[in-house]
Amino acid sequence: MNTGDTAFMMICAAxxxxxxxxxxxxxxxxxxxxxxxxxxxACVAIMGLSVVMWTLFGYSLSxxxxxxxxxxDFRWFGLNGVGMEAGPYADSIPxxxxxxxxxxxxxxxxxxxxxxxxGRMKFKALFxxxxxxxxxVYYPMAHMxxxxxxxxxxxxxxxxxxxxxxxxxxxxxxxxxxxILGKRRGYEVxxxxxxxxPFVVLGASLLWFGWFGFNAGSSxxxxxxxxxxxxxxxxxxxxxxxxxxxxxxxxxxxxxxxGASTGLVVGLVAITPGAGFVxxxxxFIIGALVSPICYFGVSLIKKKLKIDDALDAFxxxxxxxxxxxxxxxxxxxxxxxxxxxxxxxxxxxYRLFLAQVLSIVITIAVAIVGTLICIGIVRIFTxxxxxxxxxxxxxxxxxxxxxxxxxxxxxx
Numbered sequence: 317m318n319t320g321d322t323a324f325m326m327i328c329a330a331x332x333x334x335x336x337x338x339x340x341x342x343x344x345x346x347x348x349x350x351x352x353x354x355x356x357x358a359c360v361a362i363m364g365l366s367v368v369m370w371t372l373f374g375y376s377l378s379x380x381x382x383x384x385x386x387x388x389d390f391r392w393f394g395l396n397g398v399g400m401e402a403g404p405y406a407d408s409i410p411x412x413x414x415x416x417x418x419x420x421x422x423x424x425x426x427x428x429x430x431x432x433x434x435g436r437m438k439f440k441a442l443f444x445x446x447x448x449x450x451x452x453v454y455y456p457m458a459h460m461x462x463x464x465x466x467x468x469x470x471x472x473x474x475x476x477x478x479x480x481x482x483x484x485x486x487x488x489x490x491x492x493x494x495x496i497l498g499k500r501r502g503y504e505v506x507x508x509x510x511x512x513x514p515f516v517v518l519g520a521s522l523l524w525f526g527w528f529g530f531n532a533g534s535s536x537x538x539x540x541x542x543x544x545x546x547x548x549x550x551x552x553x554x555x556x557x558x559x560x561x562x563x564x565x566x567x568x569x570x571x572x573x574x575g576a577s578t579g580l581v582v583g584l585v586a587i588t589p590g591a592g593f594v595x596x597x598x599x600f601i602i603g604a605l606v607s608p609i610c611y612f613g614v615s616l617i618k619k620k621l622k623i624d625d626a627l628d629a630f631x632x633x634x635x636x637x638x639x640x641x642x643x644x645x646x647x648x649x650x651x652x653x654x655x656x657x658x659x660x661x662x663x664x665x666y667r668l669f670l671a672q673v674l675s676i677v678i679t680i681a682v683a684i685v686g687t688l689i690c691i692g693i694v695r696i697f698t699x700x701x702x703x704x705x706x707x708x709x710x711x712x713x714x715x716x717x718x719x720x721x722x723x724x725x726x727x728x
Contacts, residue, residue, distance in 0.1 A: 317401075317402055317408060317409070317410070318408040318409070318537075320538050321406075321408040321409050321536075321537045321538050322408075322409045322410060322413055323538075324533075324537075324538035324542070325406075325409050325413045325414070325417055325533060325536065325538075326413055326416070327529065328417060328529035328530075328532065328533025329413070329416045329417040329419075329420055329529070329533065330529070331525065331526045331528060331529025331530070331533070332417070332420035332421065332424065332526055332529045332530045332533065333420045333423065333526075334522055334525065334526040334529075335420075335424050335522065335523050335526035335527065335530065336359055336362065336363055336420075336423050336424050336427050337359070337360075337363075337522065338518075338519050338520075338521075338522025338523040338525070338526055339359055339424065339427050339428065339519060339523060340355070340356040340358075340359035340360065340427075340519070341356070341515045341516075341518050341519030341522065342515070342516055342518075342519025342520055342522075342523060342577070342581070343355050343356070343358075343359070343430065343431050343434065343519070343627055344356040344512070344515055344519070345510065345511065345512040345513060345514070345515025345516035345517075345518070345519060346431075346510050346511075346516055346574075346627050347434050347435065347510075347511065347626075347627070348435065348508060348509065348511055348710070349511045349710075349720065349721055350709070350710025350711070350712055350713070351434055351435045351710055351711045351712060352511065352512075352712060352720035352721075353711075353712040353716050353718045353719070353720050354434070354435075354439065354710075354711035354712050354715050354716060355430070355434050357439070357715075357716060358427070358430040358439075358442060359427045359430065361439075361443055361446075362423060362426050362427045362430075362446055363423055363427075365443070365446060365447060366419070366422050366423040366426065366446075366450065367419060367423065369422075369447065369450055369451075370415075370418075370419045370422045370423075371394070371395055371415075371419070372393065372394055373390060373393055373394075374419075374422055374450060374451075374454075374455055375392055375395065375398065375415050375418065375419070376388055376389065376390050376391055376392035376393055377389070377390070377451070377455040377456075377459070378418065378422075378454075378455045378458040378459050378462075378463055379392075379405065379415075379418070379458070379459065379462070379463050379464070380392040381464070382459070382463065382464050382465035382466075384467075385459075385460060385465050385466055385467030385470055386456050386459065386460060386467060387455065387456050387459050388455075388459050388463055388464075395412070395415065398411045398412055398415050399411055399412060400412060403415075404464065405462075405464075405536070406536040406537075408536075408537055409536065409537075414536070417533055417536075418458070418462075421458070421478055421481070421482060421530075422450065422454060422455075422458070424482065425454055425478075425481070425482045425485065425486050426446040426449055426450060426454065426486065428482070428483070428486035428487070428490070428629055428633050429446075429449070429486050429489050429490045429493065429629060430442065430629075431490065431625075431626065431627035431628065431629035432490035432491065432493055432494040432625045432626055432627065432628075432629040432630060433490070433493055433494060433497055433626065434626045434627060434711075435500050435626060435707065435710075435711060436497055436498075436500050436501075436701055436702060436707055436711075437493075437497060437700060437701060437702070438698060438699060438700065438701065438702050438715070439711070439715040439716070440698055441694050441698045441699065441700045441701075444693075444694050444697060444698065445493075445690050445691070445694050448689075448690045448693050448694065449489065449686065449687065449690045452686040452689055452690055453485055453489060453682060453683055453686035453687065453690070454481070454485065456682065456686075457480065457481045457485050457679065457682060458481050460678075460682075461473075461475045461478075461480055461481050461675075462475075462481070467678075468480065468675045468678060468679075471671050471674060471675065472657050472658065472667065472668065472671040473668075473671040473672050473674065473675035474589070474590075474593055474644060474648065474653075474655055474656050474668070474671075474672075475589045475641070475644075475675070476531065476534050476545065476588065476589055476590060476591045476592040476593055476644075476653075477530055477531045477533075477534035477545070477588045477589070477591055477592070478530075478534075478588055478589070479585075479588045479589025479590070479637045479640045479641045479644070480589065480637070480641060480675055480676065480679040481679075482588065482633075482637075483585050483588060483633040483634070483636060483637030483640070484633075484634060484637040484638055484641065484676060484679045484680065484683065485679055485682065485683045486629065486633055486634075486683075487629055487630045487632070487633035487634020487635070487636075487637055487683075488630065488634050488679070488680050488683035488684060488687075489683045489684075489686070489687040490625065490629035490630050490633070490634070491617075491623065491625060491629075491630035491634060492683070492684055492687040492688065492691075493687060493691070494623055494624055494625045494626070494629075494630070495623055496691055496700070497700055497701055498624070498701070499622075499624035500624055500626065500707070501704060501707050501708065503624050504622075510574060513573050513574060516573070516574055516577050517573055517577050519577075520577035520578075520580055520581055523581055523584065524553055524580055524581075524584060527549055527553070527584045528546055528549060528550070530549075530588070531545045531546065531548075531549040531584075531587065531588060531591040531592070532545045532546040532549070532591075534591070534592060535592060541592050541652075541653060544591075544592060544596070544652065545591035545592040547596060547599075548587055548590070548591045548592075548594060548596060548598075548599035549584060549587050549591050549599075551587075551596065551599040551600055551603060552583045552584065552586060552587035552591075552599040552600075552602050552603035552606075553580045553581075553583040553584045553587070553603065554580070554583070554603065555583060555599070555600050555601075555602075555603030555604045556579045556580060556582055556583025556584075556586065556603040556604065556606050556607045557576050557579040557580040557583060558579075558604075559579060559583075559603065559604045559605075559606075559607035559608065560575050560576060560578060560579025560580075560582075560607040560611065561575065561576055561579065562607075563575075563607060563608060563611050564576075578610075578628070578632065579607050581632060582606045582607060582610045582632050582636040583602075583603040583606055583607070585606070585632060585633055585636035585637055585640060586602050586603060586605075586606035586636045586637075586639050586640040586643065587599055587602055587603065587640060588637070588640055589637070589640045589641050589643075589644045590602065590640060590643055590644035590647065590648060592652070592653050593644055593647075593648040593649065593652055593653050593655075593656050594643070594644060594647040594648055594649065594652065594660075595647065595649055595652060598643070598646075598647035601643075601647070602639075602640065602643045602647070605639070605643075606636050606639050606640070609635060609636075609639050610628075610631055610632055610635050610636050610639075613631050613635040614628050614631035614632075614635075617630065617631055618631075638676055641672050641673075641675065641676045642669075642672060642673065642676070644660070644668075644672055645660055645661060645668050645669035645670075645671070645672030645673065646660045646661045646662050646669060647660045647662060648660040648668050648672075649663065656668060658671075702714060702715070
């Protein structure tokens with residue numbers, strides 16, 4: 317046990333917790349005035365639900381025991397047996413601290429999905445969906461990548477802080493949900509104005525701040541690898557921010573604050589799987605390339621495929637996470653982190669690259685099938701979508717009886 321590592325990991329857990337309110341502001345700023353409370357409430361409700369589920373049985377299913385490399389068991393139900401001593405996953409911090417750190421990941425992941433369905437999903441349907449999705453998709457994914465005997469770890473793929481587990485799983489699920497829910501009323505006819513750009517920047521800044529804990533903390537120690545992940549995260553975010561500004565300048569002749577904020581977020585998404593595996597120089601490339609990949613990916617989804625992924629949950633997290641996973645297979649180096657069994661493709665070895673691609677395909681399959689099952693179960697109890705009148709009034713009033721801006725009487 318090491319007090320320095322313990323203090324560091326508790327701070328990192330608190331930083332990752334801070335990302336969910338950050339996401340609430342990021343998403344809340346992007347939506348229309350009449351849906352702000354509903355969008356933020358989705359994240360706030362998940363903050364409560366995820367902690368209760370994780371401590372009761374989520375942690376045990378993700379990390380306790382092993383069944384076929386896919387799921388754990390109930391040995392640590394209600395955190396029974398998870399105590400102040402070191403656990404099986406980290407030898408220098410209390411088992412409870414590891415559990416708390418992982419809990420924050422189980423909180424932010426389903427919150428990411430909510431960006432694709434703003435303005436049209438019943439709140440109770442969303443709440444139920446998140447509860448079921450955590451069990452069917454998130455806990456098995458966390459086990460497969462990080463758990464004892466996990467399937468994806470066994471094939472040799474690596475995921476430092478959650479490219480597969482967090483971003484691809486939530487991004488793909490968001491896309492499936494957006495397709496099934498259908499477009500918002502007046503999509504392609506109405507111009508959806510972003511109601512509060514300072515909120516977007518505040519949210520993105522909180523996300524960047526928290527992400528240092530997200531990636532550096534995944535080292536599970538206050539050591540050189542944590543410092544390495546901290547630096548690759550900062551570089552990738554900054555490179556992507558500048559890259560998105562360049563695209564904005566070339567295409568629309570103006571840089572935008574929302575574009576810069578989106579750029580820094582996708583830069584963080586892309587470095588997540590490889591933060592503790594790729595050399596420092598690779599993080600410049602990963603960040604610089606993710607912005608054009610996501611920018612044109614978003615246009616393809618919205619303009620060509622006509623899918624209403626409202627706040628680009630798939631465009632940023634799904635596509636950014638897939639690029640990050642592939643980039644880890646290109647640039648990963650076992651000398652940076654010996655958990656990687658092989659070097660990446662640019663160093664002349666193809667095995668890590670193939671393992672990364674296979675793990676991405678499996679993650680996408682789990683997310684699609686899992687989301688369809690969740691939707692089927694939710695529909696037994698409640699319709700997914702609000703009725704047209706409720707949508708027109710806005711979900712703040714129709715779902716919560718609240719108004720983010722009581723003095724505002726116009727339509728927006």
